[in-house]
Amino acid sequence: MKGTTGAPRRFVKVAVAALLFAAPAHAQTDVTLRGFVDVGSQSFAAQRSFDAVLGGTRGPVFGGGVEVVLPQQIFVSLRASRFRRTGQRVFAFNNELFNLGIPVTVTIAPVELIGGYRFNYRSRLVPYAGAGVGWHRYDETSEFADANENVTDRFTGFHVLGGTELRIARWIGTAFDVEWATVPHAIGDHPNSVSREFRESNLGGVTVRVKLIVGR
């Protein structure tokens, strides 16, 4: 027999069983508090800049938070996440990039407040959508830098997201969502920035992530 091997088949069976036997989403008759952790991949809007310095336009994001679900199918969540990657400083000239071998580490840590609406809450699959505001801490440190040559700054951005939650068990759920964020005028104004070279200033981007939810 060709096709799936043992491990994927087992995963499919477990998933099907979870769909069949999991409790339906809790009827929203009172306020519930849930916690979640997530892992995702962010694709940055400043693609050329991130690609030049960090060697890629996307990277892993790890986060978590708490969420309050109200009886009116409205949810409010507070989420913190972190992206961190080390690349190297560069020089750009005539569309050619020269890597200088000087390590530079970029850390982006947003705290986001999200409000949204959960559709079809009686099903095991609960689509949801939301929007919110985020406060993004941006750190950039380079080897050989003086203190004033490193960056620690905070920017405000906005985002919208949508996704679907799947109840796996009574207290456990998972979700997949996509978020689009904009953090305008965050980078690209310093003469020593490749983002200025490429005329890119937005620190936002698109993030796809998977969440593990604990709570009803």
Added chain:
Amino acid sequence: MNVAPRIGARVFAFAIAMAWLATVVTEHAQLTPSYALLVSETAPAAVDRGVRDLDPPRRPRTDMTSPTVDDAEPFVRGSVIVRFRAGTSVEARRALLARVDGTAAAPPSYAPFDMVSIDPSADPEAVARRLDAQPDVEYAQARYRVYPRFTPNDPQYSRQWNYPAIDMERAWDINPGATPSVTVAVLDSGVAFRSGIMRYNAGEFQFFAGRQLGPTFPALGPIDVPFAAAPDLGGPERFVSPRDFIWETTNPFDLDGHGTHVSGTVGQLTNNGVGVAGMAFNVRIMPVKVIAGFWDLVFSSPQVGTDDLVARGIRYAVDNGAKVINMSIGRSGPSAPVVHEAIAYAVSRGAFVAVAGGNDFEDGNAIERFADFATDIEGMVAVGAVGRDGQRAFYSNTGAYIELAAPGGNSRVGGTSGGILQQTFDFDLVDTFLLGPAQFRAPRFDVFAYDFLQGTSMATPHVAGFAALLMQQGVTSPAAVEAVMKRYATDLGPPGRDDAYGYGLINPRGSLRGLGLAR
């Protein structure tokens, strides 16, 4: 004898030699048999007379490394530094440290403070702040990393104002002198790159300046002239593919001192406890002799240094692996398309070219040939000179072709020590013609001293050495090297590019750092 500044003497000697060259050399060359025989591969050891009256060398540094920093944190995790106030009891100390889950270890020697171990995952800055706020604590701080600020231990380094002027110590932190993988060709009067004894025939000659005949110097006949490698330039491994286009040999002995001085600024051995420092002190140097010195002419060299030789030298250099070419040479008069073509060829083959901007500002400021090609060749720059005051040196040409400025020295600002200090020959034993016909004698090229010279010749090797650092750092395209130099140059004079400083004073440290994502 001390290390006498010789700017005036050099200028005088050069002027006399050039005047004489223009009028008499051809006639005498026809009369004097010309030969240059290497009669011995070895010679007495070089004599370095340059440091004997100076400060004793400082203790060499034992650690010039810059360890990699994990996660680029400015501190070391797992411990903090705490200084308790006198009289704080052991119990009180323990209680304080318990608040941060810290434990004190035995104090290290020469340390009136405690090293407190903390959880490696804890933020040492936050822990230190908490402790620092306690009344029993005099101070507490994280263990911040200290980086070397490379200051060469070469005993004469303190007299080299030119390197601090362009922030080289911090640039060397980033790139400590490039590596031997980068070769810098010095197209000049040769370099004191090896030892040997050469036999020349020195015929009679007469100085001739303008329409004025000078004294006649007697023929010395066949003489054996000793040469030695400049001690502070390093051993034979420093030099690759030497070539002499004046004598058409592979022994480009320097019979002038100019090329040796220039080579020193490019790559003098540095942090070796001897003499002075150079810009890119780990590169290999390719000595390519394309101009004749005074003694070459006295010895009736078959060539005197012309555009064609320069062009050949450029092509030779790049075809033999030079990544950077230093040309502290030039002339006025008509253009030199043969050299233009050669430089364009060099750049097309991946070599960056630095050319002196000229020293004739007060003599009519004529267009400096070779340098003037800088306006239409990307990957070549023409270099003007500044003094230790950061202003254009009085002699430094101005013009549309000046693209960058570098320290070249200015004796009108700071006197003779306002020049650029490097090792070259002891000119007392070279310029014997300055003593007059009665004391005129054979030169020696195996005795060295440290001399202050000035000129765009001295400024140019700063740029060539800088280019070698950039090449080593990863900017491998000559045009990109030029672009990064211009971009980070420190603007001088009127805002923006101008004819005196070009885009400004070179800024090696800023250039080597390049661009971050946001800063």
